Amino acid sequence: MSSSFDRDINRADTASVKYDGRNNMFGTSEVIPLWIADMDFAAPPAVTRALAERAAHPVYGYTQYPDSLYESLIDWLRRRHGWEVQREWIMMCPGVVPSLHAAVMAFAEPGEAVIVQPPVYFPFFSAVTNTGRALLQNPLRMENGHYAIDFDHLEQCAAKARMLLLCSPHNPVGRVWRKPELKHLLRIAKKYDLLIFSDEIHADLIYPENKHTTLATLAENPITSLLPLHPAKHSTSPG
Numbered sequence: 001m002s003s004s005f006d007r008d009i010n011r012a013d014t015a016s017v018k019y020d021g022r023n024n025m026f027g028t029s030e031v032i033p034l035w036i037a038d039m040d041f042a043a044p045p046a047v048t049r050a051l052a053e054r055a056a057h058p059v060y061g062y063t064q065y066p067d068s069l070y071e072s073l074i075d076w077l078r079r080r081h082g083w084e085v086q087r088e089w090i091m092m093c094p095g096v097v098p099s100l101h102a103a104v105m106a107f108a109e110p111g112e113a114v115i116v117q118p119p120v121y122f123p124f125f126s127a128v129t130n131t132g133r134a135l136l137q138n139p140l141r142m143e144n145g146h147y148a149i150d151f152d153h154l155e156q157c158a159a160k161a162r163m164l165l166l167c168s169p170h171n172p173v174g175r176v177w178r179k180p181e182l183k184h185l186l187r188i189a190k191k192y193d194l195l196i197f198s199d200e201i202h203a204d205l206i207y208p209e210n211k212h213t214t215l216a217t218l219a220e221n222p223i224t225s226l227l228p229l230h231p232a233k234h235s236t237s238p239g
C-alpha cells in the first residue's frame with residue numbers, strides 16, 4: 001500500500017473550498033490557494049477502501065463510534081506521543097474549531113478574558129469573540145530568527161485571564177514548543193490559576209529533528225472532561 005506524492009490531481013468542480021472557492025474569497029481564480037490547510041495528495045488507499053466499503057452499504061443511518069476507533073486513537077497517542085489516555089477521557093467532536101468554541105464556553109464565563117498568541121490560526125480569535133469572551137493578546141516575539149513566547153507579557157495577561165488557547169505546534173509560525181517552554185507555561189498557569197486549552201492537531205506534521213511534547217504529559221492536573229464546569233475566576237456576578 002503506497003501513496004503517490006507525484007500525481008497532480010485536478011480538483012476543479014469538486015466543490016472544493018480551496019479551488020472552486022477562490023473566486024468568492026479573492027474575486028479571481030488566478031491565485032495559488034496557499035491560504036487553506038487542505039492536501040492535494042490522494043488519501044491513503046486504506047482510507048479510500050474503507051470509505052468505499054462503507055458507502056457500498058445502501059443505508060446511511062446514524063452510526064456509533066466503534067471500539068476499534070477508541071483503540072486506534074489510544075494506541076496512536078501512546079506509541080507516537082507517550083501519552084496514556086483513558087477511554088472515558090475521549091469526547092468525539094465534529095472538528096477542532098467547534099471544540100475551541102465549546103471549551104471557551106465551558107471554561108470561561110461571558111466577559112472573562114481568554115489569551116491568544118498571534119500570529120495564530122484565525123479561528124482562535126473568533127472562538128473568543130463569537131462567544132462573548134474578552135480577547136487578550138500575547139503576541140509571539142521574534143528572537144534570534146525564530147518565534148518565541150513572550151513569557152513576561154504572558155504573566156501580566158495571566159493575572160487577569162481565565163484561559164489560554166495554545167497552538168502546539170504553532171500555526172502559522174511553525175514552532176514546535178520545547179519542553180522547557182511548555183514547563184514555563186505550566187508554571188505560569190499554576191501561579192495564576194490559568195487553564196490551558198492545547199490544540200495539538202499538527203503534532204504529527206513535524207520535521208524529524210523535532211520532538212512534539214503533549215502538554216498533558218507534563219501537566220500535574222490535566223483536565224479530562226468538559227464537566228464539571230470550573231467556577232468563574234473573575235466573575236462579576238455575586239458569589
Ligand SMILES: Cc1ncc(COP(=O)(O)O)c(C=O)c1O
Pocket residue numbers: 037094095096097098121167171199201202
Ligand atoms: C491549529 C489548527 N487547528 C485547527 C485546524 C482545523 O481544525 P478542524 O478542521 O478540525 O476544525 C487547523 C487547520 O488549519 C489548524 O491549523
